[in-house]
Amino acid sequence: MSRSFLGWPAFPQASEREVGNRQLRENVRRATHTIRGKRAVLAAERPDWEQLRDSAAAIKDQVLAGLEEHLLRVEEKVTAAGGTVHWARDAAEANRIVTDLVRATGEREIVKVKSMLTEEIGLDAALEAAGINARETDLAATIVQLGDDLPSHVVVPALHRNRTEIREIFAREMGRHGRPAPEGLTDDPAELAEAARLHLREKFLGAKVAVSGANFVVAETGTLVVVESEGNGRMCLTLADTLISVVGIEKTVPTWQDLEVFLQLLARNATGERMAPYTSTWTGTVDGDGPRDFHLVLVDNGRTRALADPVGRQALRCIRCGACMNTCPVYERTGGHAYGSVYPGPIGAILNPLLKGVDDSQTASLPYASTLCGACNEVCPVRIRFTDVLLDLRAQVADGGQHPVERAALGAVGAVMERPAAWKAAVKGAGLVGPLLPGRTRLPGPLGGWTENRALPDVPRESFRSWWKRNEGERA
Amino acid sequence: MTAGTAREEILRRIRAAAVPPAPEPPRHYLRHAPGLDPHDREAGLALFAERLEEYGARVLRADAPGPAVARVLDDEGARSLVVPDGLPADWTAGWTGRVRVDRPPLGKAELDATDAVLTGCAAAVADSGTLVLDGGAAQGRRAATLLPDLHVCVVRAAQVHSALPGALARLDPARPLTFVSGPSATADIEMIRVKGVHGPRRLAVVLLE
Ligand code: SF4
Numbered sequence: 001m002s003r004s005f006l007g008w009p010a011f012p013q014a015s016e017r018e019v020g021n022r023q024l025r026e027n028v029r030r031a032t033h034t035i036r037g038k039r040a041v042l043a044a045e046r047p048d049w050e051q052l053r054d055s056a057a058a059i060k061d062q063v064l065a066g067l068e069e070h071l072l073r074v075e076e077k078v079t080a081a082g083g084t085v086h087w088a089r090d091a092a093e094a095n096r097i098v099t100d101l102v103r104a105t106g107e108r109e110i111v112k113v114k115s116m117l118t119e120e121i122g123l124d125a126a127l128e129a130a131g132i133n134a135r136e137t138d139l140a141a142t143i144v145q146l147g148d149d150l151p152s153h154v155v156v157p158a159l160h161r162n163r164t165e166i167r168e169i170f171a172r173e174m175g176r177h178g179r180p181a182p183e184g185l186t187d188d189p190a191e192l193a194e195a196a197r198l199h200l201r202e203k204f205l206g207a208k209v210a211v212s213g214a215n216f217v218v219a220e221t222g223t224l225v226v227v228e229s230e231g232n233g234r235m236c237l238t239l240a241d242t243l244i245s246v247v248g249i250e251k252t253v254p255t256w257q258d259l260e261v262f263l264q265l266l267a268r269n270a271t272g273e274r275m276a277p278y279t280s281t282w283t284g285t286v287d288g289d290g291p292r293d294f295h296l297v298l299v300d301n302g303r304t305r306a307l308a309d310p311v312g313r314q315a316l317r318c319i320r321c322g323a324c325m326n327t328c329p330v331y332e333r334t335g336g337h338a339y340g341s342v343y344p345g346p347i348g349a350i351l352n353p354l355l356k357g358v359d360d361s362q363t364a365s366l367p368y369a370s371t372l373c374g375a376c377n378e379v380c381p382v383r384i385r386f387t388d389v390l391l392d393l394r395a396q397v398a399d400g401g402q403h404p405v406e407r408a409a410l411g412a413v414g415a416v417m418e419r420p421a422a423w424k425a426a427v428k429g430a431g432l433v434g435p436l437l438p439g440r441t442r443l444p445g446p447l448g449g450w451t452e453n454r455a456l457p458d459v460p461r462e463s464f465r466s467w468w469k470r471n472e473g474e475r476a
Numbered sequence: 477m478t479a480g481t482a483r484e485e486i487l488r489r490i491r492a493a494a495v496p497p498a499p500e501p502p503r504h505y506l507r508h509a510p511g512l513d514p515h516d517r518e519a520g521l522a523l524f525a526e527r528l529e530e531y532g533a534r535v536l537r538a539d540a541p542g543p544a545v546a547r548v549l550d551d552e553g554a555r556s557l558v559v560p561d562g563l564p565a566d567w568t569a570g571w572t573g574r575v576r577v578d579r580p581p582l583g584k585a586e587l588d589a590t591d592a593v594l595t596g597c598a599a600a601v602a603d604s605g606t607l608v609l610d611g612g613a614a615q616g617r618r619a620a621t622l623l624p625d626l627h628v629c630v631v632r633a634a635q636v637h638s639a640l641p642g643a644l645a646r647l648d649p650a651r652p653l654t655f656v657s658g659p660s661a662t663a664d665i666e667m668i669r670v671k672g673v674h675g676p677r678r679l680a681v682v683l684l685e
Pocket residue numbers: 154317318319320321322323324325347379380381382383384
């Protein structure tokens with residue numbers, strides 16, 4: 001049975017568990033520092049980096065301001081090019097649409113290109129319940145799937161695993177799902193990649209149905225865009241007879257020209273490359289080349305909820321480059337699973353509460369899973385102001401108050417630090433405002449270094465007072 | 477009917493979100509490769525070759541395609557080659573291995589069992605060492621450039637744009653496009669770059685002056 005984040009504990013409890021795992025912390029630290037280094041070099045190479053970010057943020061704001069018009073244009077263009085467009089209000093509806101489409105083909109095993117949205121809606125589990133085996137084909141997604149694990153990063157879902165663990169998973173599991181791993185497999189990354197190539201090749205050659213996401217959908221032309229490294233995306237997009245692309249409504253960009261901005265930013269910021277090895281674009285279907293049937297499923301699943309939030313809607317600009325998590329000191333200590341969602345790190349701390357609301361203790365704890373150090377603001381290619389959104393969401397949590405979230409929230413950052421007890425004591429010593437980091441205060445204890453040189457935004461004081469009052473009341 | 481309902485409901489929610497209008501985006505970024513004089517053709521070609529080599533692709537600069545293509549195929553030990561229908565005959569004239577034309581279309585298993593594929597391209601980008609295939613002249617369908625393990629691509633110097641904006645403006649979005657920037661790769665295991673996963677593991681470019 002596919003695992004999911006359903007019923008996941010709130011951030012403080014989940015992170016306490018993860019922080020205790022030394023191996024995981026080491027894996028996450030090593031990987032994030034490697035990507036950070038590469039990204040910094042490639043971003044610095046562009047003298048116009050800030051101008052590209054300005055354009056990207058402004059284009060995404062245009063998308064959000066004209067979303068209805070853009071989606072109707074997508075529908076018109078995709079339909080004219082021979083595709084079929086479906087609309088899904090929520091995860092259940094999206095899963096039902098995809099399941100019915102696969103059922104109609106009679107296929108029992110399908111291939112998938114890595115897509116965070118299909119993880120978000122739990123598509124693999126829904127297909128499994130209908131007797132359909134969906135095989136992941138991205139290397140990291142394969143590691144997660146074979147290990148019966150959960151993704152911990154939006155670009156590298158198996159970032160929390162090291163080569164030794166991956167070797168064990170491949171040697172143990174591949175044979176249960178197809179071609180076994182070669183005898184005597186070592187933990188050399190090249191050998192592990194080769195094992196994945198061999199294991200998946202027969203699946204690609206036999207696949208009749210593929211499911212993908214998309215990085216962008218161009219409204220003006222009805223073109224979908226998938227950016228990837230390994231070629232598994234090309235395999236799925238090209239070799240299957242039926243292609244089903246499941247895409248969030250915020251993924252549109254207005255014009256073809258807009259791609260020149262996003263394609264120049266994405267790989268640089270995500271993996272520290274000028275372009276990812278492969279970018280595929282397609283518009284509907286083409287005779288004699290690729291799938292004969294193409295379905296586009298446009299998914300809301302909370303996006304219109306986020307859109308209605310005047311401060312939070314900027315989170316929908318996200319192009320899932322992962323830079324905010326690679327640079328986040330909290331993520332570095334907890335890894336991705338602590339966030340209880342396929343969207344971890346700073347974007348997860350704001351996007352999940354915006355998509356789902358703050359009415360349960362898990363999502364309500366996430367805006368507190370941050371020190372407000374602002375490092376994410378600096379790397380985000382679409383200029384999301386994380387600190388603004390985090391503070392606004394904290395105010396919403398404080399003003400909501402129908403649930404016992406407060407104590408959990410108070411401990412959210414403390415639990416992830418090197419010396420939780422010292423941190424908690426320091427927070428108390430600072431007059432109990434520590435987790436909200438008022439602008440004037442230098443953070444005590446282990447967080448001090450992060451805050452020293454940063455101008456922190458002011459905290460909405462009203463909200464904090466009411467929040468604390470209820471919290472104290474509950475403790476008494 | 478249900479589909480109609482979902483569509484109307486999502487569009488209604490979007491209207492209800494009442495997002496204020498956004499200004500025209502600024503576009504003050506470069507339209508050519510940073511640090512490169514856009515009129516210096518030779519510098520552009522040199523950058524293109526350098527970027528490709530950084531990815532681990534092989535680059536041969538040549539005056540005519542035939543001998544260079546034959547040399548790459550022999551050096552790489554290829555014995556069978558698939559070519560798209562309509563590929564100029566002189567591109568393969570100097571090679572003695574087995575050449576199969578993808579007409580009628582070869583099966584997936586046949587493509588998979590073929591050592592190499594030879595194509596032209598629709599455009600190229602110096603800044604990122606990128607080739608763009610659009611299924612047009614001398615390129616064929618996507619499956620044929622994907623399954624063989626070696627892709628040899630002939631690029632005319634005039635097709636090389638300094639940076640992505642120039643190439644995108646020339647491409648037709650109605651065609652299925654594949655932007656190739658180096659051979660297939662992954663860094664999913666401890667962020668260590670490994671060349672070659674599912675796509676062609678070897679890429680060679682013959683750059684025609
Ligand atoms: S929020 Fe910004 S930095 Fe984080 S993944 Fe999205 S685009 Fe990248």
